[in-house]
Amino acid sequence: MTLGRGWTGGQNFRPAREVDVVYGHGLVNSESANWPRYVAVTTPTAWKTAQPYIAQQPAGVSAVSMLDWDHLEDASNALPDDAEMVIGIGGGTALDASKYVALKKDLPLRLVPTAVSTGAIIHGVFANWKGHSTVGDSEFWPYCDFEHVLVDYELILEAPWYLNTAGIGDVLCMYSGISEWRNQAGVGDTPPVDQELIRPTLEYYRDLSAQFPKTLDSQGDLTTESVGFIMKSIHERDDRQLTSPYASGAGHSLTQVLEEVLQTGLIHGEVAALGGVAVCWAADDYEELVGFLDECKVRYRPSDMGLEKDQLRAVFDYAKDFYPARGIDTILAREPLTDSRFEDFWKFIQSV
Template identity: 25%
Template structure:
């Protein structure tokens, strides 16, 4: 009998709104995730007291765990603490480091995970991947996707603008990642997943064309949905392909050669624009440049404090960061002097900030 459909794991609930943290107990009960509030709530060190006050009325039986977050050691330590009691779910509340720590610990001991995002810096809020530091480097670890995803716009609005700008760069870079995947499909016959492509690209295009700014709830909701859909696209195809292409290779190379340059989202946004130029997509380049500038993101290496020499080295090294992945950088296989020439043309094409 032919396979006529497939089963796709998705969260039971996705909510993007204000006041979500305070009503977390109701959400968990309504979705039958936890009727009695027997959950482990994982929070970061920054906003712990405020979050504890907000959730206490609805989750009086919850245990609170504060983590420094972002490292494999902290995730393993959290996992050991979670084994001391039976929980209905692990609820990670905070930014990417806290959520990734909670995702890894929950997956390790097969406990359902609920993401409550208080910032929109990257697509980790719903992805099947946890990025954790270990032994001086950063590794990506496969985890279960969250059983529910909640974004509280009150916290997002009050957080640093730079975190939200980084999320915009990360979400928009999906357009470039999908173009790289399609290139590999045409040139090398790499299998492509149309559903994953549709989720990643359409949500990113919606953000690209949205007229609002980070001060608008409607825009923040579209950003949150784009990041969530990017994460689900990865879960659907079992790979980071729909959200990670040449743009991410550039960012990984920056992290390796020039650590601390900028946030992940800022770096992949710049990488996506440069690689879109290399691909010869004039219309896509113009649209992406306009969107990055409108939201205060980098469009030239110098915007991130990188010299031309720095960026040439970064682009030359980028393919080595993902040797299994075929992108526009592998396709062109440029030597340093070729990269330098293309970079000069790119900077001219970008123009000034006006």
């Protein structure tokens, strides 16, 4: 298979369904013994966790803290130029940073996630970040397809459980698009909801929430089966989610809003889940999504995420302008969660 890459044309990245994901025990140790001379792009915590699993140490390591391109350029320049491969090790930040470095150095790339928490594991596209804001859209973003992904069960189970269940949050948050459509159809602003079109997606989300608890052990902890289940849901999500001009992805996009406002990133899938719940609450259609998230042990309550009331208020204040500026039609802009509506939402999200 030909792997694509380029500094623009991000929408041309290889479809997720074609990504080679390798599952197993001891994978990092066995494969790293045969890696050519390589450099690692990671984060401090991920590198500390992964090191005992690696049989052959890299020629250089860059530990990144954000995705700003000036920062990534420094990270790339700090690595030796005689490597033959780039290995991305960590969560979404590290994996997207490794795509930048591999593209910059024109080297093949492999990914070693330390948590199954984000779509960065299966997407070659990565955003152009200036500070904590993205620039442009996927048409002008770069992409770097990678050789394969190693899902090493023992390595991933070292992560806190909520980092891994956040991966399902990144999938289930897209339920909010269905709620957006139902809301708009209810007031006559869109055609009636196409029940046959949304049915497979709804059935998929319902099946995820019914089957995931069966993967847990007798104490309710994650198992290797849980890791495989979450990763599979991430791998197939692009083909499973609803595609319709009436089903906004605004819930998921709250991740960008929060990053711009707070100048920091929380756990991506948890913020996406919170965004999904906010959309569904505003559309008065939240009960099913909340049930899905609770069944799948996804954190979405601000108190669990370390998000203060005034911080969230600022996020939603900014959201009412963020979405229209990017051409996203959403209830979070038409009926923003500001002033008394924010107070009502805060009471809800604290008590749900």
